[in-house]
Amino acid sequence: MSCPKTQHLLQEYFSDDLTPLSxxxxxxxxxxxxxxxxxxxxxxxxxNKMQGWKDQRVPHWDRGTELFxxxxxxxxxxxxxxxxxxxxxxxxxxxxxxALLFNLSVVSSEQEFSISFGAKSFDxxxxxxxxxxxxxxxxxxxxxVLQVEDWVNSGNVQLMRTVMEQAQEAAVENLDxxxxxxxxxxxxxxxDMRVGYQELVNSDYETIRSLQQLAQFHSYQGSxxx
Amino acid sequence: MSxxxxxxxxxxxxxxxxxxxxxxxxxxxxTQIFNYSVRLTGNSSDAMDLMQEVFLGxxxxxxRFRGDAKFSSWIFRIAHNKAVDMNRRRRLLSNQxxxxxxxxxxxxILPGDTGNEPDEKxxxxxxxxxxxxxxxxxxxxxxxxxxxxxxxxxxxxxxAVMQDISANTVKTRFYTALKKLKAVSEENNVxx
Numbered sequence: 001m002s003c004p005k006t007q008h009l010l011q012e013y014f015s016d017d018l019t020p021l022s023x024x025x026x027x028x029x030x031x032x033x034x035x036x037x038x039x040x041x042x043x044x045x046x047x048n049k050m051q052g053w054k055d056q057r058v059p060h061w062d063r064g065t066e067l068f069x070x071x072x073x074x075x076x077x078x079x080x081x082x083x084x085x086x087x088x089x090x091x092x093x094x095x096x097x098x099a100l101l102f103n104l105s106v107v108s109s110e111q112e113f114s115i116s117f118g119a120k121s122f123d124x125x126x127x128x129x130x131x132x133x134x135x136x137x138x139x140x141x142x143x144x145v146l147q148v149e150d151w152v153n154s155g156n157v158q159l160m161r162t163v164m165e166q167a168q169e170a171a172v173e174n175l176d177x178x179x180x181x182x183x184x185x186x187x188x189x190x191x192d193m194r195v196g197y198q199e200l201v202n203s204d205y206e207t208i209r210s211l212q213q214l215a216q217f218h219s220y221q222g223s224x225x226x
Numbered sequence: 227m228s229x230x231x232x233x234x235x236x237x238x239x240x241x242x243x244x245x246x247x248x249x250x251x252x253x254x255x256x257t258q259i260f261n262y263s264v265r266l267t268g269n270s271s272d273a274m275d276l277m278q279e280v281f282l283g284x285x286x287x288x289x290r291f292r293g294d295a296k297f298s299s300w301i302f303r304i305a306h307n308k309a310v311d312m313n314r315r316r317r318l319l320s321n322q323x324x325x326x327x328x329x330x331x332x333x334x335i336l337p338g339d340t341g342n343e344p345d346e347k348x349x350x351x352x353x354x355x356x357x358x359x360x361x362x363x364x365x366x367x368x369x370x371x372x373x374x375x376x377x378x379x380x381x382x383x384x385x386a387v388m389q390d391i392s393a394n395t396v397k398t399r400f401y402t403a404l405k406k407l408k409a410v411s412e413e414n415n416v417x418x
Contacts, residue, residue, distance in 0.1 A: 011397040016381040054350040063252040072243040
């Protein structure tokens with residue numbers, strides 16, 4: 001059965017300005033009314049559960065400080081710094097640019113000091129200096145060439161002499177070897193000839209001995225026949 | 227120095243152009259506002275948007291803060307207005323919360339009703355997720371009343387002043403919100 005007081009009583013139950021007497025009356029009703037009791041129980045459980053929320057950490061963000069600084073012109077100090085210090089390199093760059101643009105020439109020597117635009121005198125001086133430098137370089141180059149030629153020639157002579165000496169030594173050595181070879185060959189031929197003659201002499205002796213024996217036999221035969 | 231006085235000192239310094247004071251002031255309230263935003267929007271991304279809008283509103287209106295009320299009340303009034311604006315503009319808070327109705331059962335998070343106590347090891351994210359899913363069943367007006375009553379512990383009268391409505395309307399919205407949560411819970415029980 002539906003209780004007509006539930007909504008009103010529960011709304012008041014959660015009020016903060018409830019007097020102790022009113023609270024007591026509401027609680028008395030709730031304890032005696034099943035519907036109100038069930039509803040209050042659910043509400044309290046739900047409320048309790050929601051209060052179990054655990055705070056999540058905030059993801060990183062800039063907290064609006066950039067906007068704050070921008071709107072409070074806190075970049076002004078950087079501008080002041082730029083104005084105070086950065087004009088020096090800027091001015092130097094500008095001067096250098098102008099010098100390049102107008103072909104500015106500053107000549108400083110013992111005789112003169114001149115500043116000119118277009119740099120004609122500077123060109124003339126530079127040209128004469130270049131010619132002088134070129135001549136000087138050429139003379140130095142000639143001397144160097146001569147030195148190199150001498151050095152090369154002396155080197156060549158030395159090389160040829162060395163080569164000749166080496167060739168001569170090689171030729172003498174070769175002749176010595178050829179002579180030794182021929183001498184050795186000659187001695188070997190003489191030995192062969194000596195052996196050959198010896199054999200020939202031996203065979204001749206054999207032949208003479210045979211002839212002597214034959215002659216002795218014939219003489220013996222003749223005597224016996226007589 | 228009390229918290230209120232510290233707030234006032236920080237506000238004065240911030241109004242004089244101190245970025246440090248402003249950052250410190252934001253740090254004092256960002257966790258409260260961020261969690262408020264998460265409960266209203268249901269996700270961190272929209273919550274960040276809402277939180278940034280709130281602090282932008284605070285920054286734009288800081289010079290108007292007279293100190294008649296507590297700074298926390300003042301900042302939550304801005305938070306309330308920004309949430310209403312955002313809801314009107316983007317329809318994110320009430321219609322586009324990505325909640326799967328079939329998965330939601332309020333009894334899952336009510337101890338004793340189902341006999342399933344919430345796991346002690348349940349992470350903050352899961353626990354808070356269940357609460358945001360529960361809150362997502364409510365309209366923005368109801369959600370704001372529950373937020374200020376349950377989470378910010380404001381009285382019905384303070385909520386009424388903040389929302390420019392009567393205290394009775396606030397009470398009715400609060401009661402209706404709790405009734406709706408109960409109805410959803412019972413409906414899910416029947417369906418299951």
